[in-house]
Amino acid sequence: MLIGELAKKTGCDVETIRYYERERLLSAPQRSASGYRHYNAEQLGELNFILHCRSLGMSLADIRNLAAFKADHEHDCEDINLLIDQQIAKVHQQAEALRLLEQQLLALRDKCRDSHAAADCGILQTLVEAAEGEPCVCHTPFGQDNHGHSHDHDHAAKKNGRTQKGRP
Template structure:
C-alpha cells in the first residue's frame, strides 16, 4: 500500500509516518518501480502499535524500546513492566500537578464577584500576579 493508504488505515499523518521512518521506528518500505514506497501489512501493524503507545502518552524513546522487545521476544518481560511503571509514575505526577492547577483556578474563580462597576476580581488578581504580588491562586497557604 502507498503511504496515503497507510495513513488512512492508521489515522497517522503522512509526515508523522515519514518521521517515524527517519527515527528508525518503522523499517524502510520496499520501493515500487516508480519509486513510490510500498508498505506491507507489517508496517500497518507496527504503526498501529506505535500509535497505541503514543495514545498512552509514551515518549518515543520508550516506544522504541518496546519495539525492540517485540523484535527480540527472548528479552525479559520485566523490562517492559519497568517501562510501563515509569510511564504510570509520570502520569500520576501529571495528575497531581493537574489537581493543583485545578485548585489554583478554583481559587482564582472564587475572586469573581460579578460586579458591573468595571472591577473584575479575576483580572485584578491576574494583574497583581503580573506585578509580582501575591494572588489568590499562588498564595503559599492556598496550595497546601
C-alpha cells in the same frame, strides 16, 4: 499501499508517519521506481503498535525499547514491567500536577463570581497584579508558582522597600 492509504487506515498524519520512519521506529518501506513509498501489512502493524503506545502516553524512547523487546522474543519481560511501572508513576505525577492546577484555577475563579465589566473583573485584576509582581491567590496557597518562584510576600515587600500593594 501508499502513504496516504496508510495514513487513512491508521488515522495518523502523513508527516507523522514520515517522522516515525526518520526516527527508525517504523521500518523503511519499499520504494517504487518513481520514489513512492509502498507499505505492507508489517509496517501497518508497526504503525498501529506505535500509535497504541503513544495513546498510552509513552515516549518515543519507550516505544523504541518496547519494539526491541517485541523483536527479541526471549527477552525477560521484567524490563517491560519496569517500563510500564515508570509510565504509571509519570501518570500519577501528571494527575497530581493537574489536581494542583485545578485548585489554582478554582482559587482564581473565586475572585469573580458575577458578571462585571472587564475593568471590574476580579480574575483579570488578579492576573494583572500578578504580572506586576503582586501576590496572587492562585499561587500563594501552594507556596510557589509553576516556575518554582516563591511568593513570600513579606520577603518580596521588604526586598523592594514596599509594604502591601506597592505602598511604602
